[in-house]
Amino acid sequence: MSRLEPDNVCSICTCDFDIESEGGIQGYIGILPFSLCPMCYSGLMDMYEQLSGDLEHGSDNRNAEDGDESD
Numbered sequence: 067m068s069r070l071e072p073d074n075v076c077s078i079c080t081c082d083f084d085i086e087s088e089g090g091i092q093g094y095i096g097i098l099p100f101s102l103c104p105m106c107y108s109g110l111m112d113m114y115e116q117l118s119g120d121l122e123h124g125s126d127n128r129n130a131e132d133g134d135e136s137d
Contacts (some may be wrong), residue, residue, distance in 0.1 A: 076103035 072092035075082055083090055083103040092101045102110065 070097070070099045072099040072101045075101060077101055078106040078108050079103065 072094070074085060076090070077100040081103050083101075085092060085101070087109075089104040091107050092099070094100065127132050
């Protein structure tokens with residue numbers, strides 16, 4: 067029985083990429099190998115920041131939405 071290894075094919079868009087020269091990420095979700103090309107990795111990170119309410123990028127907008135204006 068061979069061990070499953072992440073390969074250089076993106077698990078989302080199925081494009082071939084070179085992790086050494088282009089970047090991206092490889093790892094495991096549990097025991098399942100996965101690989102993300104730089105474009106898909108960047109898109110997932112952007113989505114995470116939007117959904118998590120990242121305070122570093124949206125602190126000005128967050129105060130206005132909460133009604134916390136101190137003018």
